[in-house]
Amino acid sequence: MKTNTFKYAVITGLLIFFAACSTKRNTFLSRNSHALSTKYNILYNGGIALDKGVSDLKSQYKDNFWELLPIERMQISEDVLAPNETKNKDFERAETKATKAIQKHSMNIDGGEKNPQMDEAHLMLGKSRYYDQRFVPALEAFNYVLYKYPKSDKIYEVKIWREKTNMRMDNDAIAVTNLRKLLKEIKFKDQIFADANATLAQAFLNLKLTDSAIAKIKIAKEFTKQNEEVARYHFILGQIYESQNHKDSAFASYQEVIDMKRKSPRQYVIQAHARQAQQFDYEKGDTLAFVKKYKDLLEDRENRPFLDVLNHQMGLFYDKNKNYNKASKFYNSSLKAKSSDDYLIASNYRNLAEINFTTAKYVTAGKYYDSTMVYLNDRTREFKLISKKRENLEDVIKFEGIAQRNDSILKVASLSSTDKAIYYQKYIDNLKKEDEKQRILLEKKQRAEENASGGKTDDVASAGMAQKASKTDNSAPVTNGTPSKPGDFYFYNPATVSFGKIEFAKKWGKRAFGPNWRLGSSQDKNSSDEVADEQTDEKEKVVDERYTTDFYISKIPTSQVALDSLAKERNFAYYQLGVIYKEKFKEYKRAADKLETLLNNNPEERLVLPSMYNLYKIYEIIDPAKAAAMKTRITSNYPNSRYAQILNNNSVSLELGSPEVVYTNLYKEYESGSYREALSKTELAIIQFTGDEMLPKLELLKANLVGKLYGLKDYKKALNYVALSYPNSQEGKETEAFISSKIPMLESLYFNDLTPTSWKIVFEPANSLDDKSTKPLLDKLNKFAKERTIETLTVSTDIYSIDRNLIVIHGIKSEESAKGIAQVLKEFKEYKIEDKSIVISTENYRIVQIYKNLDEYVSGDGPTFVLKTKPAIELPKPDVVKQKPEKIKREEINTIQNDVPGGKMDGGRNQQQNPPSKGNSNTNNTPQNMMPPTPTSTPPRKP
Numbered sequence: 001m002k003t004n005t006f007k008y009a010v011i012t013g014l015l016i017f018f019a020a021c022s023t024k025r026n027t028f029l030s031r032n033s034h035a036l037s038t039k040y041n042i043l044y045n046g047g048i049a050l051d052k053g054v055s056d057l058k059s060q061y062k063d064n065f066w067e068l069l070p071i072e073r074m075q076i077s078e079d080v081l082a083p084n085e086t087k088n089k090d091f092e093r094a095e096t097k098a099t100k101a102i103q104k105h106s107m108n109i110d111g112g113e114k115n116p117q118m119d120e121a122h123l124m125l126g127k128s129r130y131y132d133q134r135f136v137p138a139l140e141a142f143n144y145v146l147y148k149y150p151k152s153d154k155i156y157e158v159k160i161w162r163e164k165t166n167m168r169m170d171n172d173a174i175a176v177t178n179l180r181k182l183l184k185e186i187k188f189k190d191q192i193f194a195d196a197n198a199t200l201a202q203a204f205l206n207l208k209l210t211d212s213a214i215a216k217i218k219i220a221k222e223f224t225k226q227n228e229e230v231a232r233y234h235f236i237l238g239q240i241y242e243s244q245n246h247k248d249s250a251f252a253s254y255q256e257v258i259d260m261k262r263k264s265p266r267q268y269v270i271q272a273h274a275r276q277a278q279q280f281d282y283e284k285g286d287t288l289a290f291v292k293k294y295k296d297l298l299e300d301r302e303n304r305p306f307l308d309v310l311n312h313q314m315g316l317f318y319d320k321n322k323n324y325n326k327a328s329k330f331y332n333s334s335l336k337a338k339s340s341d342d343y344l345i346a347s348n349y350r351n352l353a354e355i356n357f358t359t360a361k362y363v364t365a366g367k368y369y370d371s372t373m374v375y376l377n378d379r380t381r382e383f384k385l386i387s388k389k390r391e392n393l394e395d396v397i398k399f400e401g402i403a404q405r406n407d408s409i410l411k412v413a414s415l416s417s418t419d420k421a422i423y424y425q426k427y428i429d430n431l432k433k434e435d436e437k438q439r440i441l442l443e444k445k446q447r448a449e450e451n452a453s454g455g456k457t458d459d460v461a462s463a464g465m466a467q468k469a470s471k472t473d474n475s476a477p478v479t480n481g482t483p484s485k486p487g488d489f490y491f492y493n494p495a496t497v498s499f500g501k502i503e504f505a506k507k508w509g510k511r512a513f514g515p516n517w518r519l520g521s522s523q524d525k526n527s528s529d530e531v532a533d534e535q536t537d538e539k540e541k542v543v544d545e546r547y548t549t550d551f552y553i554s555k556i557p558t559s560q561v562a563l564d565s566l567a568k569e570r571n572f573a574y575y576q577l578g579v580i581y582k583e584k585f586k587e588y589k590r591a592a593d594k595l596e597t598l599l600n601n602n603p604e605e606r607l608v609l610p611s612m613y614n615l616y617k618i619y620e621i622i623d624p625a626k627a628a629a630m631k632t633r634i635t636s637n638y639p640n641s642r643y644a645q646i647l648n649n650n651s652v653s654l655e656l657g658s659p660e661v662v663y664t665n666l667y668k669e670y671e672s673g674s675y676r677e678a679l680s681k682t683e684l685a686i687i688q689f690t691g692d693e694m695l696p697k698l699e700l701l702k703a704n705l706v707g708k709l710y711g712l713k714d715y716k717k718a719l720n721y722v723a724l725s726y727p728n729s730q731e732g733k734e735t736e737a738f739i740s741s742k743i744p745m746l747e748s749l750y751f752n753d754l755t756p757t758s759w760k761i762v763f764e765p766a767n768s769l770d771d772k773s774t775k776p777l778l779d780k781l782n783k784f785a786k787e788r789t790i791e792t793l794t795v796s797t798d799i800y801s802i803d804r805n806l807i808v809i810h811g812i813k814s815e816e817s818a819k820g821i822a823q824v825l826k827e828f829k830e831y832k833i834e835d836k837s838i839v840i841s842t843e844n845y846r847i848v849q850i851y852k853n854l855d856e857y858v859s860g861d862g863p864t865f866v867l868k869t870k871p872a873i874e875l876p877k878p879d880v881v882k883q884k885p886e887k888i889k890r891e892e893i894n895t896i897q898n899d900v901p902g903g904k905m906d907g908g909r910n911q912q913q914n915p916p917s918k919g920n921s922n923t924n925n926t927p928q929n930m931m932p933p934t935p936t937s938t939p940p941r942k943p
Helices: 002-021 028-060 089-105 118-131 135-148 155-168 172-185 191-206 210-223 227-243 247-259 266-278 287-299 301-320 324-336 342-358 362-375 381-413 417-452 461-470 494-508 527-539 549-553 560-583 588-599 605-622 624-637 642-647 659-672 675-688 695-710 712-725 730-741 743-747 771-787 815-827 842-851 854-859 890-898
Strands: 759-763 794-801 804-812 837-841 909-913
Touching: 028 089, 028 118, 089 118, 118 135, 118 155, 135 155, 155 172, 155 191, 172 191, 191 210, 191 227, 210 227, 227 247, 227 266, 247 266, 266 287, 266 301, 287 301, 301 324, 301 342, 324 342, 342 362, 362 381, 381 560, 417 549, 560 588, 560 605, 588 605, 605 624, 605 642, 624 642, 659 675, 659 695, 675 695, 695 712, 695 730, 695 794, 712 730, 712 743, 712 842, 730 743, 759 815, 759 842, 771 794, 771 804, 771 815, 804 815, 815 837, 837 842, 837 854, 842 854
Parallel strands: none
Antiparallel strands: 759 804, 759 837, 794 804, 794 909
């Protein structure tokens, strides 16, 4: 009987269990069974995974305190994920658990959900997708809760999460509308109310409605229960007030963060101190209190993770007060703290660069600028500005070095013999002190080596140990008699060499170089002589030439020609520095100082007027009284100069008209091949129209003319000037793109040994610019070309450089034929041309016109590599859509004439004799290379 009862009880229990597990029956047992299993099993584990994922997400997130902080601490990643791929395994686990709860425990009966935990399951599903940055599926999950469970106790929270998702999808206006409705629905002012206001504040910030955002942040700050959020909201308020220039309100908000002390995360407190420091009045503020405050902060052990920020602020404080030594010390301390903030590191390097630039340490400044760019985003405006400044520093470093070196030489050369000796004796005294320090250091290293080796030393211990010690350091070798750092390679260090010689003389005396030099028997001296020599050697001092004034005085140039050359080079460097500081760095005081120094150094005549005119333009900005005096000086002393005409508002004679008309005429001259005349007129036009909107076009026209007449190297420099001087103009932007994409192609050209398409014979008469002198040669060549029936030849006068023309025969099919023609022209009595002829392939002639290296070709010094690539065929015009470079085929090499700075294939012909017949490959109707905008594309001038 008991057995049957037990059996029936088991069966009954199983039936009840299966009935409770059913999701199709709406019973009290089923509802509570599934709810219990969902809440305390699946959702509990999913909640643990979700919390862990959020914790990891916040710990990995780094706030960028250089920008306005977002309300929510979550970083959006731009990484593209594969289908079904997740960023975080914890969020994937949470989503899996939520999905499992919905699939196995959902009780959707008669159109309604009977399991009260399903709203939380969908909420967890949406959160996990949101944190995994899959916002569309997350929005779907939140909308499902709002649609299926409108009476859920989580409905307000779900609405907030839906609007956060909308904001992540840039639907800020929709979020504002929905959150405003939500705030009217919420009855209790609890954490949900605070979160709703904070979310609405973020939507307002996204829409740039800062006043509305401030009001909502204040409400959120009052009702949130989390200290971390309170501190963050205070800090964000301070940032907003600061952006609105409400300094007092910003200072008070940051002070609220500071007053929270340990209730606030330490990063907010430190950054609040830093923000307050940025508002410090360096002229009227209490500097003693500021220094004391930051000294206490630096000494606080709790602030050790933030020494990078604190030291940076101290560096800024001393930097603003022009105490550059202390500023550099704190900037370096900030760098040593190994900050994780890349922009802070970049700021330290940038400020150190500025300090070194201000103190005229340009080489060091350049290195710091290099380090700055390593830590800056290369897409930012600041990176581009620093990059250009670094490029400009190359010229500054070059010319400052020339100016300082030549100034020093000329100053010493002007001293009397006595003063020179005194000057160098002071240097020698300092040099001896430095060498003595190095000698002591080397002796210490020797003793350390001896102790380490147990006292065993070689016979030549002094020199040997010194050399061993020197190998432990990698310092650069020293030249020109300048003492180097301890530990340099032995024979690079004059101090160690001198020390070794003295020690050797003390120990061994005078010994002839040869085998067995240590043995006394090898010397032809008796013992008494050796003793006498040793005593004499001990008293005798080995004189180092570096310790004699004659060594240095003998190196000073004495001839007037050499001194004049140094002065001329120095003066030109000063002029270049003045222009660079004025035009590229806007350092007007420094520029004025360089130009004033130049005028006091008796410069050559060509530098006087440009220097005075540049000083006038500088004084207009920094000292109007000096500007008026300089104007009077120019107009009275040089009344007929173009600078005087400009200052008197007289126009320069350029077939006058508006800037557009002048530019149009110059451009026509450029197209016609009158490069020399166009260049001189363009330079005058640039002076006349300084400040006009046409100036970038004129500068670009000048750059192309420079390329035609001076070659690729000067062409690149001129283009670089346009790109750096007018970076915001259309010409500047397209020129910069051209430099980066096309110039490297042009620079890759070499004399090549590909199968030539045709050959040329080049003549350069003695007076190549004189038409009368070249006419006999042209007549003979034209006569020969007309009589030639085998080949169709043409003769032209090609512009080669500013002061050289070439007369060229074109259309020769082979090298043998070209050499034969050259021989005929030289020897036949009908011609008897005495001018030297050069046989050159068409491809190499193009390269000669690019580089202006005909002399190298003739002498055979040029490189002879195969030309594997060529530039794009069309070079962009500033007002034309830029073309993408093409892949170049080997057989297309004959079209390279369109890319050379000289324009046409033959460098621009100003005379054409015997035009070729149709179909000749040597015609001149080739497209131009990088041109300034055509007159028809010039924008109309504003009235």
